[in-house]
Amino acid sequence: MSVMRSIKNKAAIVGIGISSFSRDSQRTELRLACEAIKVALDDAGLTTEDIDGLVKQTDDASDEHAVTSSMGMGNLTYFGECRWGAAPGAMVMRAAMGVAAGAANYIVVYRAVNGSSGRRMIPSMRTSGQMSTSDLLQWTFHAPFGHMSEAGRVAMIVRRYIHEFGINSEQFGWVPVVCREHGAQNPNSMYYKKPFTIEDYRKSEMVVEPLRRLDYYEEADAAAALVVTTAERAKDLRQKAVYVLGAAQSMVPETEELNSYYRRSISGLPETAQVGKKVFSMAGVAPKDIDCVQLDDSYGPFVPMQLEELGFCGRGEGVDFCNGGNHIRSEGELPLNTSGGSLGEGHLHGMNHLIEAVRQIRGTSTAQVEDARLVLVASGAGGPASGLILGGK
Amino acid sequence: MVMEYNPAIPLLRPHIDLDNQGFWEAVKQHKLVFQKCKDCGLLVHRPRPMCPRCNSTEKEWAPSSGKGKIYTWVNFVYANAAYPGIKVPYLVVVVEMEEGVRMISNMYDSRREDIYIGMPVEVVFDDIADDLTLPKFKRSAA
Numbered sequence: 226m227s228v229m230r231s232i233k234n235k236a237a238i239v240g241i242g243i244s245s246f247s248r249d250s251q252r253t254e255l256r257l258a259c260e261a262i263k264v265a266l267d268d269a270g271l272t273t274e275d276i277d278g279l280v281k282q283t284d285d286a287s288d289e290h291a292v293t294s295s296m297g298m299g300n301l302t303y304f305g306e307c308r309w310g311a312a313p314g315a316m317v318m319r320a321a322m323g324v325a326a327g328a329a330n331y332i333v334v335y336r337a338v339n340g341s342s343g344r345r346m347i348p349s350m351r352t353s354g355q356m357s358t359s360d361l362l363q364w365t366f367h368a369p370f371g372h373m374s375e376a377g378r379v380a381m382i383v384r385r386y387i388h389e390f391g392i393n394s395e396q397f398g399w400v401p402v403v404c405r406e407h408g409a410q411n412p413n414s415m416y417y418k419k420p421f422t423i424e425d426y427r428k429s430e431m432v433v434e435p436l437r438r439l440d441y442y443e444e445a446d447a448a449a450a451l452v453v454t455t456a457e458r459a460k461d462l463r464q465k466a467v468y469v470l471g472a473a474q475s476m477v478p479e480t481e482e483l484n485s486y487y488r489r490s491i492s493g494l495p496e497t498a499q500v501g502k503k504v505f506s507m508a509g510v511a512p513k514d515i516d517c518v519q520l521d522d523s524y525g526p527f528v529p530m531q532l533e534e535l536g537f538c539g540r541g542e543g544v545d546f547c548n549g550g551n552h553i554r555s556e557g558e559l560p561l562n563t564s565g566g567s568l569g570e571g572h573l574h575g576m577n578h579l580i581e582a583v584r585q586i587r588g589t590s591t592a593q594v595e596d597a598r599l600v601l602v603a604s605g606a607g608g609p610a611s612g613l614i615l616g617g618k
Numbered sequence: 619m620v621m622e623y624n625p626a627i628p629l630l631r632p633h634i635d636l637d638n639q640g641f642w643e644a645v646k647q648h649k650l651v652f653q654k655c656k657d658c659g660l661l662v663h664r665p666r667p668m669c670p671r672c673n674s675t676e677k678e679w680a681p682s683s684g685k686g687k688i689y690t691w692v693n694f695v696y697a698n699a700a701y702p703g704i705k706v707p708y709l710v711v712v713v714e715m716e717e718g719v720r721m722i723s724n725m726y727d728s729r730r731e732d733i734y735i736g737m738p739v740e741v742v743f744d745d746i747a748d749d750l751t752l753p754k755f756k757r758s759a760a
Contacts, residue, residue, distance in 0.1 A: 365632040
């Protein structure tokens with residue numbers, strides 16, 4: 226029996242589809258999902274008959290069988306789900322493993338959310354009746370104290386980070402500024418042609434102190450899909466193949482759904498650190514080799530922390546690295562979230578970050594990085610995490 | 619100022635199960651306890667079915683001194699991002715107890731301006747309903 230040592234270079238992303246981001250899509254989530262998948266198939270030059278695998282986000286409302294029956298697919302030999310903020314990178318990893326192992330030939334990864342107009346897929350506030358898993362046990366010791374929002378949990382970690390590293394919290398504003406500048410260049414984005422400055426950030430009201438309104442992702446209705454196949458099949462398809470060079474998921478001791486207050490240090494993102502070690506080792510590259518990053522910017526202050534944990538700068542130096550924005554703009558040394566990300570394009574739970582990584586390697590971004598060859602994507606921050614290093618050949 | 623609840627909105631109640639009921643029963647009697655492994659002595663919070671160090675299921679409820687320090691905190695300012703059953707602003711704190719475990723709680727009667735990381739606090743029991751008591755914290759002299 227052969228042992229698959231690594232999936233490096235065994236799988237490629239060959240098709241992408243993404244909707245525009247809007248306040249109200251006027252469409253069901255299932256329709257959004259089907260439309261995004263159709264765009265991805267057309268992009269790849271494939272048809273529904275080619276698709277034999279689906280990977281879904283656990284909380285996504287559009288079940289696999291609803292997608293197959295809506296689109297006239299159905300000969301699936303591989304399907305499964307990934308959870309939490311870690312889902313986007315993990316879904317591609319799962320699809321890459323599926324094609325590399327021969328479980329399916331062409332696997333679609335998809336996500337569709339009416340996150341602005343409709344029900345919220347990761348509700349900011351939940352009651353115990355909406356939970357059926359062990360998340361309820363965490364909720365039990367948080368919610369009675371009025372502490373049940375995602376933002377509140379992030380704010381706890383950010384406060385500790387500020388405290389331990391002497392951060393001036395106004396400097397957190399540079400990540401939202403740069404992401405929204407990138408979004409302003411992207412016709413798909415919520416911030417298209419909308420100017421945004423550090424002064425807007427400074428004037429932004431506190432919501433859950435120390436987080437301001439403009440530290441938060443931009444709620445949106447949107448959908449995205451991508452097609453993964455083997456490296457061999459990718460060569461025969463229409464688009465420039467984008468290869469999976471590194472892929473990893475991570476949980477560490479005391480990881481919770483989002484943030485743990487109970488482990489020794491809570492001022493970092495140890496899951497992200499572990500993802501970084503694995504993806505760099507698998508891809509055989511180092512942080513200095515990366516041309517562009519697409520990081521989880523659901524909450525802006527977690528971006529400098531991810532830069533630190535992934536080895537792009539030292540512990541406590543991430544905020545200085547982002548200060549002024551020049552390092553992380555599309556023309557800087559480490560361009561960040563060049564489609565705008567969750568802060569500047571719209572919140573699709575990290576899926577737009579994957580799509581943008583592919584565009585960068587194809588050379589089709591609206592904030593194109595010159596000669597982008599290696600892109601790192603990180604999904605999930607402060608809970609289960611995943612990451613990818615994608616590249617052309 | 620003491621935290622204020624909105625009587626029109628249901629209180630959020632803990633989901634009590636066989637693993638955590640000892641904690642909540644003690645709180646009702648105005649006692650703070652943490653799960654302790656009978657085999658290796660490890661204290662943990664939140665409660666769980668098994669000791670994460672030695673995997674023993676033999677455990678007891680060890681009384682806490684009720685004293686600790688604020689480890690981190692947030693201030694819920696904006697009503698739409700807070701629980702509507704509690705009047706904003708309200709403070710949520712992570713307290714690191716003398717025993718070494720941490721717990722989420724509220725400041726019982728502090729203002730935002732008065733609290734800081736490292737501030738010594740002690741537990742106070744707030745009977746917010748006939749059938750619900752919450753362990754909260756106030757500044758301690760120590």
